[in-house]
Amino acid sequence: MLTRTNFLDREINELKERLLLMVELSYQMLQLSSESIEKDSTFDKESILQAEKDMNAINKMIQKKVLELLSYEQLAIKQVKGLFLFSKMAKDLERVGDHVINIIVVAPIDSVPHLVIQSFSQFMKNIGQMLESLKEGIKEEDCSRLKAIYEKEDEVVNRLNKKSFKRITDSLRLEQLPADSGGKLILMSRFFERMADHVSNAARDYRQYLLDCHSSISRNSP
Numbered sequence: 001m002l003t004r005t006n007f008l009d010r011e012i013n014e015l016k017e018r019l020l021l022m023v024e025l026s027y028q029m030l031q032l033s034s035e036s037i038e039k040d041s042t043f044d045k046e047s048i049l050q051a052e053k054d055m056n057a058i059n060k061m062i063q064k065k066v067l068e069l070l071s072y073e074q075l076a077i078k079q080v081k082g083l084f085l086f087s088k089m090a091k092d093l094e095r096v097g098d099h100v101i102n103i104i105v106v107a108p109i110d111s112v113p114h115l116v117i118q119s120f121s122q123f124m125k126n127i128g129q130m131l132e133s134l135k136e137g138i139k140e141e142d143c144s145r146l147k148a149i150y151e152k153e154d155e156v157v158n159r160l161n162k163k164s165f166k167r168i169t170d171s172l173r174l175e176q177l178p179a180d181s182g183g184k185l186i187l188m189s190r191f192f193e194r195m196a197d198h199v200s201n202a203a204r205d206y207r208q209y210l211l212d213c214h215s216s217i218s219r220n221s222p
Helices: 004-039 047-072 079-107 116-141 143-173 179-212
Strands: none
Touching: 004 047, 004 079, 004 116, 004 179, 079 143, 079 179, 116 143, 116 179, 143 179
8 A cells, every 4th residue: 555655756757757758759849849840831720739739638637636745634834835837837838839829820921031041941950959957957857967957058048049139130121121021020039039938947846856846855854
């Protein structure tokens, strides 16, 4: 018969696996979008929307499970904090998927300067790397790797966003880009930046969970 502690341990591991699935789905959505932008082709909207639907379903499952676990009596403060962190991470990852959808709704845009396309391809590559690092950081419980996501990799995306904004505004100034297209590109650039922010938040929260809460899950007393 499982003890209360073993049960909680098992449930936490299940939450971890669901988070990893959300990371993988985010990566798949990003790759599908990246291929379309780089090849100037039609988005595979059906696959992207299905992945987003799956992401939303997993997020709801995590939120429901966290509420169920929080209803148990005699949880330690750190255990409660850990469950709240899982809830927050799921919400951040769900927002990554939302921003991919935002991008494909805004795109495609006619006559996009090549330098802007280069910037957007680099956005996709960098955020993809962040998601891969997040997946490995969670699987391996690697605090250093998780920390690098929000201290180094996120800053790369922020710098790229500034460079992309300048390229777009320069193209507008030189009348190489219609005003409405320029506005859409600036909006897309913002969506990329927000995606990176949400991945960074998830990395920071999982590292916090490992440092503050992970060891308390296995304790026999609250």
